[in-house]
Amino acid sequence: MTQPIYAIGDIHGQKALLDHALALIESDAGREARVVFLGDYIDRGPDSRGVIDTLIEGQASGRDWICLRGNHDTYLPRFFDAGEAYTSKGHPDLPWWAERLGGDATLASYGIEIEGKTDTAILKETRAKVPPAHRDFLAACPLYHREPGLIFVHAGLRPGLPPEKQSEEDLMWIREPFLSDPRDHGAIVVHGHTAIDAPCHHGNRVNLDGGTGWGRPLHPAVIEDGKFWMLTAAGRQPLDPVG
Known part of the structure; x- marks a missing residue:
């Protein structure tokens, strides 16, 4: 197994949401x-x-x-x-x-x-x-x-x-x-910038x-062994490719 890597998208001044995301990662x-x-x-x-x-x-x-x-x-x-x-x-x-x-x-x-x-x-x-x-x-x-x-x-x-x-x-x-x-x-590109309703895996x-900058939640993600999950209070939720 590879070491998991965590990613956090656009924060836009939302420190309370950042603190929550970091707590989920920890x-x-x-x-x-x-x-x-x-x-x-x-x-x-x-x-x-x-x-x-x-x-x-x-x-x-x-x-x-x-x-x-x-x-x-x-x-x-x-x-x-x-x-x-x-x-x-x-x-x-x-x-x-x-x-x-x-x-x-x-x-x-x-x-x-x-x-x-x-x-x-x-x-x-x-x-x-x-x-x-x-x-x-x-x-x-x-x-x-x-x-x-x-x-x-x-x-x-x-x-x-x-x-x-x-x-x-x-x-x-x-x-x-x-x-x-x-x-x-050549590799999966993990990015932000374009606000959508919720994180999405496009393959x-x-x-x-x-959309944290527009009042929506901040979603931390975890990548491990080529798979993606979102972190929530209930644990890891799969983020699978759409379509």
């Missing part, structure tokens, strides 16, 4: 479990600061945690570094702190209110109140991680290209043609973004 495998986090740690939920604190503290304590970078995880560092607020590929007309993107909730978790303030004032307060270690953590997260038979990535892959040939934009942003492509990618890929 109950299944103990504190030594290898966990791959698929990115999008911040925005929309109420405690992005707490989520980042949890991840930083876990890695610092020696937990076997691999934290990948999602598209939302680029917004804070880019604003912090260069004051760039309009960097969303999907909504380039909106500032990061627009409610649709969720940066307002992230800033609020650091005690930064945006109403009535200029971009310059928000930037100044961000640099004063966001710990540089949080900015550094998000900026340093890798874009993908490989295990035998598995590729973990935030959004997906450009079909036909190995991970090392992928662009950063595709790894963090792609939907089509990845989502509808049925081909074998060549597994989407673990069950």
